Amino acid sequence: MAINHSACIEACNRCAAYCDHCAVSCLEEGNREEMAECIRLDLQCAAICRLAAQYLAQDSRFAIQLCELCAEVCKACGEECGKHDHDHCRECADACMACVRECSAMVA
Amino acid sequence: MAINHSACIEACNRCAAYCDHCAVSCLEEGNREEMAECIRLDLQCAAICRLAAQYLAQDSRFAIQLCELCAEVCKACGEECGKHDHDHCRECADACMACVRECSAMVA
Amino acid sequence: MAINHSACIEACNRCAAYCDHCAVSCLEEGNREEMAECIRLDLQCAAICRLAAQYLAQDSRFAIQLCELCAEVCKACGEECGKHDHDHCRECADACMACVRECSAMVA
Amino acid sequence: MAINHSACIEACNRCAAYCDHCAVSCLEEGNREEMAECIRLDLQCAAICRLAAQYLAQDSRFAIQLCELCAEVCKACGEECGKHDHDHCRECADACMACVRECSAMVA
Numbered sequence A, B, C, D: 001m002a003i004n005h006s007a008c009i010e011a012c013n014r015c016a017a018y019c020d021h022c023a024v025s026c027l028e029e030g031n032r033e034e035m036a037e038c039i040r041l042d043l044q045c046a047a048i049c050r051l052a053a054q055y056l057a058q059d060s061r062f063a064i065q066l067c068e069l070c071a072e073v074c075k076a077c078g079e080e081c082g083k084h085d086h087d088h089c090r091e092c093a094d095a096c097m098a099c100v101r102e103c104s105a106m107v108a
Helices: A006-026 A031-059 A063-081 A087-106 B006-026 B034-055 B063-081 B089-106 C004-027 C032-057 C063-081 C087-107 D006-026 D030-057 D063-081 D087-107
Strands: none
Touching: A006 A031, A006 A063, A006 A087, A006 B006, A006 B034, A031 A063, A031 A087, A031 B006, A031 B034, A031 C032, A031 D030, A063 D063, B006 B034, B006 B063, B006 B089, B034 B063, B034 B089, B034 C032, B034 C087, B034 D030, B034 D087, B063 B089, B063 C063, C004 C032, C004 C063, C004 C087, C004 D006, C004 D030, C032 C063, C032 C087, C032 D006, C032 D030, C063 C087, D006 D030, D006 D063, D006 D087, D030 D063, D063 D087
């Protein structure tokens, strides 16, 4: 995209999509009880990633601070997803960790 | 992305980013008075595109209906952006029309 | 609030809060398997209610069309919540049905 | 509402509605040039208030950190709105400052 910070915006949007997909996929799994924390974090992660993408695209003066918190939520979500063997969890963990890297690069 | 409807999700996210960027860029233009409608539609378009991306990634049973309305908002926004010569408006118009195509393909 | 359509905006926001609360509360219930559809609809309902509140507060020309779809999502969510005995489900069902009434009044 | 933190959730939702309304009302004002910063902050403030309401209603472990940043954005927005005489700016400034108080109380 011909927009500033497009790598971070794309990582945020990608992470949000994997989190949304992981959340509803977890609801279909047999070990639903173990998945509750994964679902909770997926939802929180998807939502803050979308806000980070908005703040970045709007060149908000608060974008860095939001990216800092976004990285923290993505890290928690990626670590939780990483505990589970489902494909959607592993793909989501990868997307979360890629988003941690991009958001951390914004902060640095 | 390894997610259903990823082409439409990506078009929605891309459109949202261009709309957010166009909205704040319009605020800096000299002919601000003429840009009011463009800003208004940019904001509405960015927001519904983000919701469409969420519904698609969550495999919502309402995704098609939301894509139908999203296509309508994107079309209005793209047509308004198309009236202006600013780079951000032209790029945004392109992203809107690409999103119209993807959302319309979902509905078809 | 000193804003047009404030009754509908407040019903949307209230519904979103009850849906968010119901979704995470359902994750803690023993009969988690039966709650999957309730959680899915809660998430979709919360999200479209927030967008409807935004469109109404921004006097969007698409507010009526969005309220129409929002009423449909709220109705589906309220009916699903109404099947369950948990307090959070019953309170959420009430908030959904109140939002259906306000959104339908916008459309009428 | 029969939900934890409902005073803060309601202050966030109220602030978001006044910010959305203020943003589009500013676009209609004669002194549009002076209103650009007000519009930018309105949009950022509305969006983070909505996310804070979601995190609170979902009992997110990150709710406090988000409220802390939300209070900062609301304060910036309220101070900017406070510089302008338009009714929508003054009402928005009040809603922002009420939200600062509620979010700060969450953090304390």
